Amino acid sequence: xxxxxxxxxxxxxxxxxxxxxxxSTGLGGLVIDTPPLPHQAREWQQRTAAIQPLPxxxxxxxxxxxxxxxxxxxxxxVRTFGHxxxxxxxxxxxxxxxxxxxxxxxxxxxxxxxxxxQIVLHDPEISVQDRLVIYAPDREVQILHLRGHTPGSLxxxxxxxxxxxxxxxxxxxxxxxxxxxxxxxWVETLDRIQAMEIDVIxxxxxxxxxxxVIAPQRAYIADLRQLVQELFEGGASRRECVEKIEMPDxxxxxxxxxxxxxxxxxxxxxxxxxxxxxxxxxRRL
Numbered sequence: 001x002x003x004x005x006x007x008x009x010x011x012x013x014x015x016x017x018x019x020x021x022x023x024s025t026g027l028g029g030l031v032i033d034t035p036p037l038p039h040q041a042r043e044w045q046q047r048t049a050a051i052q053p054l055p056x057x058x059x060x061x062x063x064x065x066x067x068x069x070x071x072x073x074x075x076x077x078v079r080t081f082g083h084x085x086x087x088x089x090x091x092x093x094x095x096x097x098x099x100x101x102x103x104x105x106x107x108x109x110x111x112x113x114x115x116x117x118q119i120v121l122h123d124p125e126i127s128v129q130d131r132l133v134i135y136a137p138d139r140e141v142q143i144l145h146l147r148g149h150t151p152g153s154l155x156x157x158x159x160x161x162x163x164x165x166x167x168x169x170x171x172x173x174x175x176x177x178x179x180x181x182x183x184x185x186w187v188e189t190l191d192r193i194q195a196m197e198i199d200v201i202x203x204x205x206x207x208x209x210x211x212x213v214i215a216p217q218r219a220y221i222a223d224l225r226q227l228v229q230e231l232f233e234g235g236a237s238r239r240e241c242v243e244k245i246e247m248p249d250x251x252x253x254x255x256x257x258x259x260x261x262x263x264x265x266x267x268x269x270x271x272x273x274x275x276x277x278x279x280x281x282x283r284r285l
Contacts, residue, residue: 232280
């Protein structure tokens with residue numbers, strides 16, 4: 001459902017892959033992420049064209065995971081913004097990996113799977129390092145590096161409207177995904193967002209929210225790291241950490257999402273275990 005969360009600022013949460021956004025500016029519209037399914041990406045392209053008659057100014061991918069950028073193909077010719085570290089992971093998206101990703105979707109329209117497997121992903125045209133500011137005639141748009149969920153995660157911040165499109169850096173009512181994370185960086189980024197002037201946060205999935213979601217997410221990440229570290233120092237293996245850590249008090253598992261959330265928890269524990277092991281190794285050197 002398309003919702004206007006501030007004047008000329010929209011969020012759509014009805015597509016596969018999570019939320020996408022649109023910011024109207026005097027320079028043209030700025031699209032934030034794209035749906036991964038081609039028919040939905042084409043629909044999103046048509047809807048953005050109907051919001052504002054000017055040609056699109058650009059497209060920001062909040063990270064280089066397929067659910068955020070596979071639909072970029074429907075926006076060919078529009079300048080794309082991404083973090084400078086995204087080139088390497090994008091180059092690893094072979095046709096086989098894309099095929100595996102497509103296999104996650106059921107009941108695709110005829111020919112859709114084959115169409116998705118033919119998509120060629122491209123590096124962003126404009127590389128963001130720490131912060132890039134777009135000074136449009138009617139509003140300021142800041143593209144910020146939000147290190148943590150991935151090395152190249154980005155957010156789109158509208159200081160006048162006090163809105164942040166946070167991508168997967170912020171979760172609403174489900175545990176964060178740490179499979180490619182730096183947990184310590186993520187905690188620092190959450191502290192940074194907490195200190196910003198923000199009224200509305202648009203996460204990658206779930207409803208727009210406020211800063212009330214930050215504290216429990218920060219505690220979850222910090223406690224997860226602490227639990228893994230204690231088990232590691234007690235001689236536990238990676239597998240033993242996965243078996244022993246549950247943390248049921250933080251985020252309830254929605255009905256029908258048990259397999260997905262349990263897989264996310266396992267991948268997060270495994271990643272943090274690797275972080276802790278590397279940290280201990282550096283201390284011994």
